[in-house]
Amino acid sequence: MRKSILAGLVAAAIGGGGLLTGSASAQTAAGPDGNLWAWTGSFTGASCAWSGDDLSWSSTHCGNFNNKASSLHNRGFDDGWGDVIVYDNGAPDTGSGGWRCIPNGSRFSLKPVSVPGGNTSYPTFNDGSRLDDDISGHRWVRSSTC
Ligand SMILES: [Ca+2]
Numbered sequence: 001m002r003k004s005i006l007a008g009l010v011a012a013a014i015g016g017g018g019l020l021t022g023s024a025s026a027q028t029a030a031g032p033d034g035n036l037w038a039w040t041g042s043f044t045g046a047s048c049a050w051s052g053d054d055l056s057w058s059s060t061h062c063g064n065f066n067n068k069a070s071s072l073h074n075r076g077f078d079d080g081w082g083d084v085i086v087y088d089n090g091a092p093d094t095g096s097g098g099w100r101c102i103p104n105g106s107r108f109s110l111k112p113v114s115v116p117g118g119n120t121s122y123p124t125f126n127d128g129s130r131l132d133d134d135i136s137g138h139r140w141v142r143s144s145t146c
C-alpha cells in the first residue's frame with residue numbers, strides 16, 4: 001500500500017506546494033527507521049509510528065490518534081518514497097480538507113509558539129488551518145514531493 005501507484009498520482013497532482021514554514025524544523029540525531037512518528041504532546045506523551053499509509057488515524061492502530069498529534073518526525077527511509085503528506089481528514093482523494101507535505105527527516109512541534117508582537121505562530125495545512133491536534137491521516141509519497 002505504501003508504494004502504490006495511486007500515491008504517486010496524488011503526489012503529482014498536488015505538486016510541490018505546502019513547504020513547511022513557521023515552527024522550527026530541525027534534524028535530529030535519531031536516524032531513519034522507516035516510520036512516521038507522532039506524539040500527542042511536543043515529543044512527549046503517547047506516541048505512534050506508521051511504516052505504511054493510514055488515511056484514518058481513528059483506526060485501531062496505536063488506538064485512536066485522530067486529531068491528537070502535536071509533534072511529528074518523518075523517519076522514513078529515503079528510498080524514493082520518503083516524504084509524507086498529512087491530511088486534515090481521511091478522504092484526500094475527494095479533494096476536501098487541508099493537507100501538508102512533511103519532508104523526509106523533518107522533525108517539528110505543531111504547537112503554537114509566541115512571536116514578537118504578542119501573537120502566535122503555528123504550522124498549518126495548505127488551507128491555513130492548524131496542524132496541531134487536527135491531523136487525521138497520512139500517506140507516503142515520492143521523495144522530493146515537498
Ligand atoms: Ca495533542
Ligand SMILES: [Ca+2]
Pocket residue numbers: 067087088089133134135136
Ligand atoms: Ca482533522
